[in-house]
Amino acid sequence: MYITALEAVAFRNLSAVSVRPCREVNLIYGDNAQGKTNLLEALWMFTGCRSFRGAKDAELLQFGKPKARLYLEYHGQGRAQTMQLDIEKSRTFTQNGVRLPSASRAMGEFLAVVFSPVHLTLVKDGPVGRRRFLDAAIGQLKPKYGAALSDYGKAVQQRNLVLKDAAFHRELYDTLDVWEERIAYYGSEIIRQRIGYVQRLSEFSSEIYAGISQKKETLRLSYEEAVPTEGRDRKELYESLIASLRRARKEDLLTGTTSVGPHRDDLRVEIDFLSARTYASQGQQRSAALALKLGEAAVIKSFSREQPVALLDDVMSELDAARQNYILNHIRDWQVFITCCDPSSVKSLRYGKAFRMEKGCILS
Numbered sequence: 001m002y003i004t005a006l007e008a009v010a011f012r013n014l015s016a017v018s019v020r021p022c023r024e025v026n027l028i029y030g031d032n033a034q035g036k037t038n039l040l041e042a043l044w045m046f047t048g049c050r051s052f053r054g055a056k057d058a059e060l061l062q063f064g065k066p067k068a069r070l071y072l073e074y075h076g077q078g079r080a081q082t083m084q085l086d087i088e089k090s091r092t093f094t095q096n097g098v099r100l101p102s103a104s105r106a107m108g109e110f111l112a113v114v115f116s117p118v119h120l121t122l123v124k125d126g127p128v129g130r131r132r133f134l135d136a137a138i139g140q141l142k143p144k145y146g147a148a149l150s151d152y153g154k155a156v157q158q159r160n161l162v163l164k165d166a167a168f169h170r171e172l173y174d175t176l177d178v179w180e181e182r183i184a185y186y187g188s189e190i191i192r193q194r195i196g197y198v199q200r201l202s203e204f205s206s207e208i209y210a211g212i213s214q215k216k217e218t219l220r221l222s223y224e225e226a227v228p229t230e231g232r233d234r235k236e237l238y239e240s241l242i243a244s245l246r247r248a249r250k251e252d253l254l255t256g257t258t259s260v261g262p263h264r265d266d267l268r269v270e271i272d273f274l275s276a277r278t279y280a281s282q283g284q285q286r287s288a289a290l291a292l293k294l295g296e297a298a299v300i301k302s303f304s305r306e307q308p309v310a311l312l313d314d315v316m317s318e319l320d321a322a323r324q325n326y327i328l329n330h331i332r333d334w335q336v337f338i339t340c341c342d343p344s345s346v347k348s349l350r351y352g353k354a355f356r357m358e359k360g361c362i363l364s
Contacts, residue, residue, distance in 0.1 A: 001074065001075065001076040001110070001111055001306045001307055001308060001309060001335075002023045002074065002075050002307075002309065002335040003021055003043065003072060003073070003074045003309060003335060004020065004021075004073045004074060004075060004080070005018070005019070005020050005021075005071075005072070005073040006018070006019050006021070006039075006042065006043065006070070006071070006072055006073075007069075007070070007071040008039070008042050008068075008069075008070050008071075009068065009069045009070075010061060010062040010065040010067065010068040010069065011038065011042050011060060011061075011062065011068040011069075011070055011087070012035065012038035012041065012042075012060060012062065012360070013035045013038055013062065013359070013360035014035055014038055014039065014042065014062075014360045015062070015360050015361065016361075017035075017039065017042075017360070017361065017362055018362070019039075019355060019362050021335070021337070021353060021355075022335075022352055022353040023335050024332070024334075024335065024336070024351050024352040024353075025328060025329075025331065025336045025338060025349065025351060025352030025353075026335070026336065026337045026338070026352060026353050026354075026355065027328070027338050027340065027345060027349055027352065027353070027354040027355070028040075028337060028338065028339045028340075028355050028357055029339070029340050029341065029342070029343055029345060029354060029355070029356055029357070030341070030356050030357035030358055031341060031358075032341060034357045034358050034359060034360065035357050035359070035360040035361075036313075036339035036340075036357050037053075037116070037313050037314070037339060038360070039337075039339075039357065040114065040116075040311040040313050040337055040339060041053060041055075041060075042070050043072075043112065043309065043311055043337065044112055044114050044311055045060075045070060045085055045087075045091075046070070046072050046083050046085060046106070046109075046110040046112070047106070047107065047110055047111070047112050048093070048103050048104060048105070048106030048107035048108075048109070048110075049107065052114045052116060052118075053116070053118070057087055057089075057090065057091060058089075060087055061087060066088065067086060067087065067088045068086070068087040068088075069084065069085070069086050069087075070084065070085040070087075071083075071084045071085075072084070072085075072110070074110060076109070076110065076111070076306060077306070081095065081096055081109075082095070082096055082097070083095045083096075083106070083109065083110060085106075090103075091103045093105070093106040095109060107140075108140075110309075111300060111304065111306050111307075111308035111309070112308050112309040112310070112311055113293050113294070113296050113297040113300070113308050113309075113310055113311070114293070114311040114312075114313070115289065115290055115293040115294075115310075115311070115312045115313060115315055116313040116314065117313070117314055117317075119289050119292075119293060120285060120286060120289050122269075122288075122289045122292055123269055123276050123277055123280070123285045123288050123289050123292075124277060124285055125277075127264075127265070127266035127267070130266060130267040130269075131262075131263070131265065131266070131267070133267070133292070134194050134197060134198070134267055135149055137197065137201075137296050137299070138193050138194065138197050140300065141197075141299070141300065141303050141304075142193065145189075145190075145193055148186045148189050148190055148193075149186075149190060151182070151186045152182075152183065152186035152187055152190055152261075152262070152263075153263070155179050155182035155183045155186060156183055156258050156261065156263060158179050158182075159176065159179040159180065159183060159258050160256060160257055160258055162175055162176055162179060163176075163252050163253055163255075163256045163257065163258070164256040166253060167253070176249065180242060180245040180246065181242065183241070183245060183258070183261055184238045184239075184241040184242040184245065185238060187237075187241050187261045187262050188229075188234055188237035188238040188241055189234060190262045191223075191225070191229060191237050191241075191262050191265070192232070192233070192234055192237055194223055194262065194265070195223045195232065197299070198221055198222065198223040198267060200299050200302065201221060201292070201295045201296065201299055202220065202221035202222070202295075204294075204295040204298035204299060204302075205219060205221060205291040205292055205294070205295030205298075206218065206219045206220065206221070206291075208290075208291045208294045208295055208298070209271075209287060209288065209291040211326055211330060212287045212290065212291060212323050212326050212327070213284075213287060213323070214322055214326070217271055217272055217284070218271070218272055218273075219269070219270070219271055219276075219288055219291055220269075220270040220271075220273065221267060221268065221269060221270075221292075222267075222268045222270075223265065223266075223267060223268075224265060224266045224267070224268040225262075225265050226259070226260070226264035226265055226266070227244050227248070227259070227260045227264070229241055229244065241260070241261065244260045245258075245260050245261070248260045269288055269292070271284055271288060276288050282318045283318045283319050283320060283323065286315070286317070286318050286319060287319065287323060290312070290315060290327075293310075294310065294331075297310055297334075307333075307334055307335075309335050309336075309337070310331070310334060310335070310336040310337070311337050312327070312336060312337065312338045312339070313339050314339055314340065314341075315327060315338060315339075315340075316338070316340045316342065316345060324345065324348065325348060328345065328348055328349050328350070328352075329348070329349070329350045329351060332351075336352075343356075
């Protein structure tokens with residue numbers, strides 16, 4: 001999958017942008033606050049997802065303008081296609097001249113992965129962000145996973161309510177069996193899917209990280225359960241999770257929370273067998289987060305046979321020259337958009353195309 005043209009009107013500070021990228025690396029450079037990240041955000045919006053910066057739709061409109069329009073020409077699913085996004089009070093997608101019934105219908109049509117400084121939290125912060133990353137990545141590939149996740153969350157919430165009220169209403173205690181069975185039913189599927197995904201992700205991300213580090217360091221990913229379950233098929237995981245929930249009842253009644261299950265698990269990220277969160281340098285943490293995101297794209301390709309477009313925002317910061325060189329010149333057969341402030345990066349680019357941005361306009 002690759003983009004052949006983008007037009008943006010009244011989106012953020014992009015007054016009237018028209019760009020025709022190449023099929024390899026596209027370097028977007030310029031000073032801060034010129035619109036580089038806005039350009040990547042415009043491309044990301046065609047995935048059907050919300051802004052990767054957490055912005056509401058109304059915040060995407062240029063100040064004083066009632067409407068923004070984005071137009072994309074791309075090659076996907078073996079043919080040339082077009083997509084238009086109009087943002088007003090809501091988002092309206094038109095694909096190949098046909099209006100889509102909802103924004104959610106655009107998901108899966110144009111594929112992209114994005115890395116921005118906020119994704120450093122995947123390595124630097126606690127497990128909540130890493131669980132969210134896994135769930136979003138798996139949900140893209142397997143829509144039924146989202147339903148299981150929702151049902152699991154409801155079951156945990158109900159069990160927590162019973163745990164808090166059982167001291168005052170002893171008759172509620174008998175309902176714990178029901179909620180624990182539901183938690184184990186949905187939780188075992190979530191754990192099974194996460195373990196399988198992390199195995200695939202680790203294969204791709206480890207290879208990518210080896211390239212970024214010039215094979216001087218190794219990256220290892222593993223799924224870390226707060227309370228380990230036994231077995232790996234659905235039935236074994238279910239039985240193990242049920243047993244763990246019942247062993248934890250006494251303590252959970254004291255705290256009023258469910259201490260067992262995938263809502264407490266983590267994705268462990270290690271560099272040279274040490275925790276990247278605790279021991280890695282800033283550059284290593286950035287490299288690891290980037291490898292996770294590029295690994296996510298590789299997993300998508302293995303499932304869909306379409307290579308997602310990579311959108312890399314401010315990825316060069318805190319990386320040494322060798323790592324920057326890998327990102328610029330060794331990600332091949334893959335359309336990549338990279339933003340940076342340092343114009344010297346243009347001189348290092350061997351393959352691809354460079355665009356300078358100033359005040360929301362493409363100047364070169």
